[in-house]
Amino acid sequence: MNKRKILIASTNKNKLSQIKEKLFPLGLDIVSMSDFHIVEPEENGKSYSENAIIKAENAFLQTKIPSIADDSGFELDYLNGFPGVVSARFAKACGGYEKTFEILSKCLASNKNARFRTFVAFVYEKDGKIIKEVFEGNLAGNFVFPPRGSNGFGYCPCFQPDGYNQTMAEISDDLREKINHRAIALDKLYEFLKKQYENFYTGS
Numbered sequence: 001m002n003k004r005k006i007l008i009a010s011t012n013k014n015k016l017s018q019i020k021e022k023l024f025p026l027g028l029d030i031v032s033m034s035d036f037h038i039v040e041p042e043e044n045g046k047s048y049s050e051n052a053i054i055k056a057e058n059a060f061l062q063t064k065i066p067s068i069a070d071d072s073g074f075e076l077d078y079l080n081g082f083p084g085v086v087s088a089r090f091a092k093a094c095g096g097y098e099k100t101f102e103i104l105s106k107c108l109a110s111n112k113n114a115r116f117r118t119f120v121a122f123v124y125e126k127d128g129k130i131i132k133e134v135f136e137g138n139l140a141g142n143f144v145f146p147p148r149g150s151n152g153f154g155y156c157p158c159f160q161p162d163g164y165n166q167t168m169a170e171i172s173d174d175l176r177e178k179i180n181h182r183a184i185a186l187d188k189l190y191e192f193l194k195k196q197y198e199n200f201y202t203g204s
Contacts, residue, residue: 005029009038009059009069014153018177019068022186026193031065038062048073048085049134052121057132059123066124068189070182074155076104076143077113084117087155098147101158105145114143114159116168116181120189133192137185152176 006028008019020030033040041058045051048071055069073087083090094100118137123130140162147157149169156168161179168176177183 005031005065007036007059007063007065007067008032009055009067015070015182018182019186021177022183022190023193026190033059036063043071045071046085048117048119049121049136051085052119052134053123053132056121056123057130060125060130064125066122068120068122070118070120070185072116072118072182074159075115075117076108078108078111079104091154097154097157101145101147101155104143104158108143112142112144113140115140116155116159118181118185120182120185122189122192133189135185135188135192137181137183137188139179139181139184 004027006023008016008030010016010019011033016032023030038059039062041054043051043054045054051071052069055071056067059065059067059069071085073084075081075084091097091100094103116139120135120137122133122135125131141160141164142162144158144160144167147169148167149157149171151171151173152169156176158167160167164171168180
């Protein structure tokens, strides 16, 4: 087995591109689920970290390749963190994101505090044991309505990050990729792999 290989447990092209770009300087052989016949697991975790670990561990057990997976969500303080871990499912149940933004806007009072959260899990084997590392990324800001901008996806048009006058859907793709919640978590993963590189990848 090529121990310098890492698998990204996702088929999302945007996510794959971002992770590959972040980890490129490490010189790893990065592959994705599309390169294997991986049976996807049921994401039944109660938190982002649990879901991320479920996906990464599932890919690792089927391939024996160190695996990365993430889980993300959009949270509103006024709604005690909702929609959170069910962000995508909630939007689907509402009939799409535009309708979701409208529904959420009617639920909020004066507190518009919001955030994007991502947990990235890295699962690998060391000394015969399966190790699970998790890295968190948060981006704080405010919910805005009506939504603005056409870049990005998901909840980006209704989220204005702290320190910016534009929503995540109005800023440039390059800037969004640098400051977003997944990028923050991936930076932590990168530093972890950089420091521990020789511990994981001792083969050719």
